[in-house]
């Protein structure tokens with residue numbers, strides 16, 4: 001590796017691939033990829049070939065301004081034709097790179113994925129190629145997650161494979177993930193893991209709950225989203241509702257406005273439970289508080305035969321898999337098929353916030369969740385709700401990580417099909 005001639009050759013190869021990708025030169029790229037990876041990176045910009053292929057489509061500003069200023073529609077039309085041709089070439093280049101194993105979510109030195117660049121440049125078609133690649137990758141990962149390897153797991157082969165996997169993880173490349181972690185080589189932050197979160201101390205303020213690492217557990221700006229979900233799930237009084245995750249009690253407070261016949265709440269964090277006691281939640285009409293993790297409480301609820309007209313799910317420091325397990329395995333045992341305000345079946349809703357710190361992650365995750373809900377037998381209605389500029393409102397001051405950066409929330413309401 002210390003051979004300088006080898007280093008120069010590798011560097012040349014990398015630059016040739018990046019150049020071929022930027023020029024959308026399929027023939028050269030195909031040749032180069034025969035004995036080189038599609039995931040090489042420019043040491044300065046951090047660009048991988050996918051970044052280069054997208055960034056090369058940036059419209060020439062000067063030409064746009066000139067065309068516009070002259071009011072020359074022929075020039076504008078020619079320009080738009082040229083732009084389309086470029087986008088087509090870029091599409092073919094991106095496809096070729098994907099076929100050769102290019103990774104869709106690598107970050108450049110600015111912290112951008114290729115999709116972020118496409119989104120910023122308004123290249124919708126290219127952006128969608130990345131969303132689709134992300135969906136494919138996520139589906140594959142979730143299938144692999146469900147896969148139980150055969151064998152006893154301690155043969156020599158297994159150990160070698162594990163070592164290889166660990167080496168791959170430690171390749172130091174930064175990649176963005178749906179849960180907001182940005183480094184595949186790092187384990188998820190302890191404070192965002194459910195068990196560690198439940199053992200940590202919480203800080204309560206008027207407009208937020210923070211965990212011990214200043215991560216936002218719940219924030220008041222979400223009240224609009226909670227109110228709309230509550231309206232759709234529980235539109236009339238005297239119904240039966242289950243809420244998983246009390247947090248600031250925002251949605252539970254709104255459910256109470258409907259004087260539900262029964263109002264079950266599952267909450268696991270001791271600090272939240274203490275606050276619920278202090279605030280009289282245990283004595284409110286119809287309220288039954290279940291102390292513990294939903295994973296432990298729900299099977300008992302199902303066994304007791306308790307049924308609901310509406311269920312809301314919003315926990316913290318859990319992976320998408322937990323939400324998927326909840327709606328795939330458990331909702332069916334809890335939602336009354338003859339319930340709901342019209343007796344047409346109860347409704348299920350959840351906080352749809354996975355991947356919301358980056359547009360492409362939110363779009364990928366939303367496609368995945370829509371497919372998984374369908375597979376679990378739900379008909380889901382998504383309502384788009386505008387989210388104000390939280391930065392301008394100073395919402396993130398004192399919060400470790402912005403978990404929401406988007407201007408639209410997709411609010412899901414699910415009923416069982418048929």
Ligand SMILES: C[S@@+](CC[C@H](N)C(=O)[O-])C[C@H]1O[C@@H](n2cnc3c(N)ncnc32)[C@H](O)[C@@H]1O
Pocket residue numbers: 194217218226244245246247248249250251252266267268269272292293294295314315316317318
């Ligand atoms: C985002 S907050 C819920 C906010 C709530 N929707 C509201 O309107 O205020 C998440 C809550 O879920 C709780 N939680 C986290 N993991 C849980 C689990 N496994 N089982 C039950 N509750 C959990 C947290 O302690 C926290 O109170």
